[in-house]
Amino acid sequence: MxxxxxxxxxxxxxxxxxxxxxxxxxxxxxxxxxxxxxxxxxxxxxxxxxxASRATSEGIIVVKTTDSKAVMVELTCETDFVAKNADFIAVGDKIAETALAKGYTDVQKELSDMVLDLATRVRENMGLRRLTAVQAGSDEYIAHYVHSDKKTGVIVVLKSDKSAVFADKVFQEFAYDCCLHAAAFTPLYVKKEDVDAAYIDEQLEVFRGQVAELQKPDNVKEGIVKGKLNKHLAEICFLEQAFVKDDKVSVAAKMKEVGKQLGANISLSKLVLWQLGQ
The missing domain is CATH 1.10.8.10 (Ubiquitin-associated (UBA) domain)
Structure with missing residues (x-):
């Protein structure tokens, strides 16, 4: 016909x-x-x-938030060309918005079907690699940041005993700066206490090997080793790192400084840092 x-x-x-x-x-x-x-x-x-067997090493990270909730998703594809495609980005946005609206805390069939529908049209292997959701209490504030290339996403939740500070521009700027900091310095842990004991033992062994040939007393060598360890931990732990906008103080010290300025106690409740493919 x-x-x-x-x-x-x-x-x-x-x-x-x-x-x-x-x-x-x-x-x-x-x-x-x-x-x-x-x-x-x-x-x-x-x-x-x-x-389906073809590698999906490209893609985007999307974050959507309300005052009390945040959702972050990682949507993958085969090529950078598709990752920058408006339809691909729109599907990523829709997935995050749907998860946020419906309270999804992990990948659901409804969301996977959105990816499948796009994959049939674009003819490229795609996947909804991961999804996480964050819920904030009445005494918590959510900030987020996604890098311009959409390959790094951050959610920060700060807590305060005076929720009125959440409307203050100084507080809001600091919360956003915490997100920028995490994206720039990619900490492995939030604080020293979170670091795995086995990892610390491995680092101590490395540092002891570095000072083994020094012509110094053992107690001095051990002091050098501890100094090296503290320096290393300060490089990989968020609260210990030198603050992105003032490298003379740590993130924790800056947080205390902002709290004092606003007359409130401020602490970190949660940090979520994603990098594409990691």
Whole structure:
């Protein structure tokens, strides 16, 4: 049967499939647009399964928040070209917004189906690699940051005994700066106490090896080792790191300084730092 160009165009706009594929689908389905759409979807799903083994090392990180909740998702694809595609970014936004609105705390079928639908149209392997949700109490404030390349995302939750400070620009700027700091310095831990004991033992062994040949008493060597360890921990622990906008003080010291300025106690409740693929 003869297939109208307008029908092909309409099917293409609805499915995102190529013109020739849409024409063939309409021919196979005797011009029935709904059946043709179903035909293309089934064909697309089969193609998605074939692509499933292909690596997805590109993608984006998306964060969406309200005053009391935050959701962060990592959406992956094969190429940087697709990662920068408006449709891909829009799906990432929709996934995060849906999870936020419905209270999802991990990946759900509804969200995975959004990815699958896009993958059938774009013809590239994709995946919803991970999703996390953060809930803040009435005494907590959520700040977030996503780097311009969408490959790093941060959620910071600060707590205060005086929630009125959450409306203060000084507090809000500090909360945002904490996010910037985490993105820039990529801490491995929040505080020293969080560091795994086995990791500390490994580092101590390394540092002791570095001072083994020094012509100094053992107690002096051990003092040097402890100094090296403290310096290392200050480099990998968020609260111990030199603050991104004032390297003369640590993040913890800056937090105390801001709290004193605002007449409130401020502490860190939660830090979530994601980097694409890590």
């Amino acid at each position: 003869e297939i109208k160009a307008s029908d092909v165009k309409a099917l293409r706009e609805k499915t995102g499939a190529g013109m020739m594929e849409c024409k063939k689908a309409l021919q196979e389905c005797n011009g029935d647009a709904k059946e043709a759409e179903k035909y293309l979807k089934e064909k697309g799903l089969a193609a998605v399964e074939k692509r």
